[in-house]
Amino acid sequence: MRMLYKYTINTEQENFYNITAKVRAALETSGVESGTALVFCPHTTAGITINENADGDVVRDMLLGLNKAFPDRAEFHHAEGNSHAHLKASCIGCFVSLIVENSSLVLGRWQGIYFCEFDGPREREFFVKIIAEK
Amino acid sequence: MRMLYKYTINTEQENFYNITAKVRAALETSGVESGTALVFCPHTTAGITINENADGDVVRDMLLGLNKAFPDRAEFHHAEGNSHAHLKASCIGCFVSLIVENSSLVLGRWQGIYFCEFDGPREREFFVKIIAEK
Amino acid sequence: MRMLYKYTINTEQENFYNITAKVRAALETSGVESGTALVFCPHTTAGITINENADGDVVRDMLLGLNKAFPDRAEFHHAEGNSHAHLKASCIGCFVSLIVENSSLVLGRWQGIYFCEFDGPREREFFVKIIAEK
Numbered sequence: 001m002r003m004l005y006k007y008t009i010n011t012e013q014e015n016f017y018n019i020t021a022k023v024r025a026a027l028e029t030s031g032v033e034s035g036t037a038l039v040f041c042p043h044t045t046a047g048i049t050i051n052e053n054a055d056g057d058v059v060r061d062m063l064l065g066l067n068k069a070f071p072d073r074a075e076f077h078h079a080e081g082n083s084h085a086h087l088k089a090s091c092i093g094c095f096v097s098l099i100v101e102n103s104s105l106v107l108g109r110w111q112g113i114y115f116c117e118f119d120g121p122r123e124r125e126f127f128v129k130i131i132a133e134k
Numbered sequence: 135m136r137m138l139y140k141y142t143i144n145t146e147q148e149n150f151y152n153i154t155a156k157v158r159a160a161l162e163t164s165g166v167e168s169g170t171a172l173v174f175c176p177h178t179t180a181g182i183t184i185n186e187n188a189d190g191d192v193v194r195d196m197l198l199g200l201n202k203a204f205p206d207r208a209e210f211h212h213a214e215g216n217s218h219a220h221l222k223a224s225c226i227g228c229f230v231s232l233i234v235e236n237s238s239l240v241l242g243r244w245q246g247i248y249f250c251e252f253d254g255p256r257e258r259e260f261f262v263k264i265i266a267e268k
Numbered sequence: 269m270r271m272l273y274k275y276t277i278n279t280e281q282e283n284f285y286n287i288t289a290k291v292r293a294a295l296e297t298s299g300v301e302s303g304t305a306l307v308f309c310p311h312t313t314a315g316i317t318i319n320e321n322a323d324g325d326v327v328r329d330m331l332l333g334l335n336k337a338f339p340d341r342a343e344f345h346h347a348e349g350n351s352h353a354h355l356k357a358s359c360i361g362c363f364v365s366l367i368v369e370n371s372s373l374v375l376g377r378w379q380g381i382y383f384c385e386f387d388g389p390r391e392r393e394f395f396v397k398i399i400a401e402k
Contacts, residue, residue, distance in 0.1 A: 042242030176376030
């Protein structure tokens with residue numbers, strides 16, 4: 001594996017998990033000074049987003065707001081009963097791309113990288129690919 | 135064109151089209167072993183997402199849920215009458231980035247790449263850019 | 269800084285700002301002919317999207333539709349009172365990736381790149397990273 005790192009995470013039913021430290025660890029291991037990083041979630045009822053890293057109430061409120069916008073619906077057909085989780089996953093997205101400069105992630109002061117579980121509890125995984133600038 | 139591939143697709147009024155095989159074909163043609171792939175939709179009422187590749191009911195339910203969250207509204211001003219399609223396009227996003235490893239896309243078992251039409255029928259196009267690792 | 273460009277923007281309470289010309293300027297300065305571009309917003313209540321560049325009513329309608337889908341709610345706990353802005357930011361996303369070919373951005377005829385303010389007025393910034401193909 002060329003600067004491709006895989007992590008596992010055990011999730012609750014629904015929550016966001018701050019994985020910024022893991023992405024930073026992958027970058028440090030790679031030794032890359034300048035380029036980009038791609039964080040990718042290989043699941044269809046979970047996602048990756050960047051949002052507030054300080055007040056945990058933001059994550060709580062975001063989950064509440066997502067459940068209001070994309071509730072479970074009686075009209076859904078999917079037999080597993082988790083179409084609302086699929087919807088949230090595609091709305092949030094399953095990857096984020098980041099800039100790497102001076103061997104660091106370019107992130108705003110309040111930004112953290114989150115693994116977003118919408119259909120746990122499960123053992124999940126995600127990948128971090130570090131791409132060095134030519 | 136350097137590892138940039140263009141595809142056309144004829145769409146219905148509203149549907150998701152599994153384009154995973156086309157993205158894999160682009161990767162194979164490129165001959166790239168390691169790097170990333172960027173799938174990009176050059177339209178403003180269509181998008182690209184990654185979601186469930188097995189049960190077609192998931193796509194059906196996602197379209198239903200998106201229409202509930204982002205319905206057409208009497209308050210909209212845009213004369214073409216498709217502001218709800220623009221909204222869905224920006225919510226889903228017009229591109230996805232993927233990891234390439236061992237000449238393959240890194241995708242989860244249930245993940246497929248979809249072209250999402252929100253305002254057809256139309257002849258649409260999308261691009262696949264393969265980026266080789268240095 | 270290696271082909272990393274930073275811009276500032278003064279925003280109103282809520283609006284989308286067309287930054288396509290700035291991204292094109294960054295690309296021109298870089299001198300890169302082929303590769304990709306990553307536009308990144310380092311804030312948690314603002315985002316980046318690609319949508320209609322012609323009729324301003326589309327942006328107006330999108331803001332209205334986002335406010336309907338993700339309204340402020342009495343149940344929110346976050347003391348700053350801007351959880352709806354955090355939600356919109358994660359739904360829209362804080363970055364876009366673009367293809368660069370023949371020293372130009374690959375964009376559809378109607379596509380523009382927007383900085384999306386959901387919690388202004390503020391002085392904001394965004395980054396444009398140009399990644400040359402090897």
